[in-house]
Amino acid sequence: MQTITTLQAVYNALEHVMDPEIPVLNVLELGMITDVKIDLEGVHIKMIPTFSACPAIDLIRENITNTVERELQMPAIVTVDKEVNWNSNRLSEEAKEKLRNYGIAAPVRHEGDVSLDLLEKANCPHCGSESTYLRSPFGSALCRALHVCRQCGMMFEQFKPL
Structure with missing residues (x-):
């Protein structure tokens, strides 16, 4: 059974997804999340790596999916945003x-x-x-x-x- 959630609930869940290399920072503080939408399929999250060749990108994507699904009890679809490039100003x-x-x-x-x-x-x-x-x-x-x-x-x- 799918539950109804809010954008704020998604962002609250994302605060618990820590960077595997710098575990004091979450994906929001790093500026890695570029878009969040909720529809009947679930939560759609777009993210960007902090470095184009980041070896942890698949692990981070998996951690986002698992955390959001566990905390919100609904499917999470996480994709890498190809239209936004990360920079340290984020x-x-x-x-x-x-x-x-x-x-x-x-x-x-x-x-x-x-x-x-x-x-x-x-x-x-x-x-x-x-x-x-x-x-x-x-x-x-x-x-x-x-x-x-x-x-x-x-x-x-x-x-x-x-």
Whole structure:
């Protein structure tokens, strides 16, 4: 038996779908959800990956489906939105703060032109210093770069500005 639900109930359920690589962030905070519709077939959700070659996209899609179906007791149809590209400006301010608390530097807001200069600049999430340098444009995941802080000596990752 299908139940009637609201868009707010869907968004409430989506708050429980965490990123598998950064488990302090949910898909809403990451700006991954581009559309939600409810009809007689169920809940239709469009999502975008944070990086075009994200290896976790199938897992995230499955987690969205399972969470929405479990919490709302109705079918969920999750598709990748091919018309919207994710960029780091989609991260909420809450997400950026959670990244810093998790030890990952948040990307800076940009006006659409992403240059190497944006990738090289990252404030240390451990001590807040601006005196850091890019060690490698590739971190533990494709969407992150590796930096070192000259002030505290800590190595840290930065969520790449895209």
